[in-house]
Amino acid sequence: xxxxxxxxxxxxxxxxxxxxxxxxxxxxxxxxxxxxxxxxxxxxxxxxxxxxxxxxxxxxxxxxxxxxxxxxxxxxxxxxxxxxxxxxxxxxxxxxxxxxxxxxxxxxxxxxxxxxxxxxxxxxxxxxxxxxxxxxxxxxxxxxxxxxxxxxxxxxxxxxxxxxxxxxxxxxxxxxxxxxxxxxxxxxxxxxxx
Numbered sequence: 001x002x003x004x005x006x007x008x009x010x011x012x013x014x015x016x017x018x019x020x021x022x023x024x025x026x027x028x029x030x031x032x033x034x035x036x037x038x039x040x041x042x043x044x045x046x047x048x049x050x051x052x053x054x055x056x057x058x059x060x061x062x063x064x065x066x067x068x069x070x071x072x073x074x075x076x077x078x079x080x081x082x083x084x085x086x087x088x089x090x091x092x093x094x095x096x097x098x099x100x101x102x103x104x105x106x107x108x109x110x111x112x113x114x115x116x117x118x119x120x121x122x123x124x125x126x127x128x129x130x131x132x133x134x135x136x137x138x139x140x141x142x143x144x145x146x147x148x149x150x151x152x153x154x155x156x157x158x159x160x161x162x163x164x165x166x167x168x169x170x171x172x173x174x175x176x177x178x179x180x181x182x183x184x185x186x187x188x189x190x191x192x193x194x
Contacts (some may be wrong), residue, residue, distance in 0.1 A: 008011055010079075012117065014069060014070075015141055017062065018056045020055075020057040022077055023061075023080065024054045024056070026077045027102070032048065040165070042154040042165060044164065047164045065084055065085045066083065067084075068082050068194075069125065070080045073109075078105065079104055079106060079118050080103075081119070083098060083122050084099045085129065086099040089158060089173055091157045091158025093157070094177050095132035097131065097132070098131035099136055100135070113163065127178055133176065134178060137171040140159070146172065156172045156174050170172070
């Protein structure tokens with residue numbers, strides 16, 4: 001008899017407006033757990049206020065340039081990723097880039113395979129929107145995240161500054177090529193469309 005792993009219970013879906021408050025709480029908590037200890041409390045509080053409120057999350061969910069993907073275990077958020085169209089930094093040179101703006105998996109689900117499934121969902125969303133390249137930033141002092149991104153095919157292509165309140169931090173910029181879509185059948189193979 002095999003046990004059900006935590007990741008096997010999780011489903012990935014697109015966020016809805018009704019998810020905004022829970023997502024704001026989850027995002028603020030996971031950011032603080034991941035990056036909070038070395039920060040000055042005022043810098044962390046400022047960042048959380050500027051980035052994680054129900055109104056801000058609702059706006060991001062409604063933004064046509066973004067897709068907010070939630071990994072949920074029942075009603076509980078286990079992780080989330082935000083895929084956003086926009087301008088990539090000059091160091092990202094792959095074709096048709098799109099950003100994974102945020103990507104967090106809660107501690108109980110880390111190491112279960114959920115992060116890989118969520119990143120694949122981000123890649124599928126990017127492909128659906130015509131992207132050829134995924135890019136993201138990762139804190140230089142977060143080697144676990146960087147190792148995960150490298151396993152997912154990302155490589156470091158540059159650095160950028162990320163502000164947390166008044167604290168300027170250095171992030172790596174990483175990119176990953178996406179597979180080209182399969183060509184449409186031409187009809188010369190004997191197959192017929194119905």
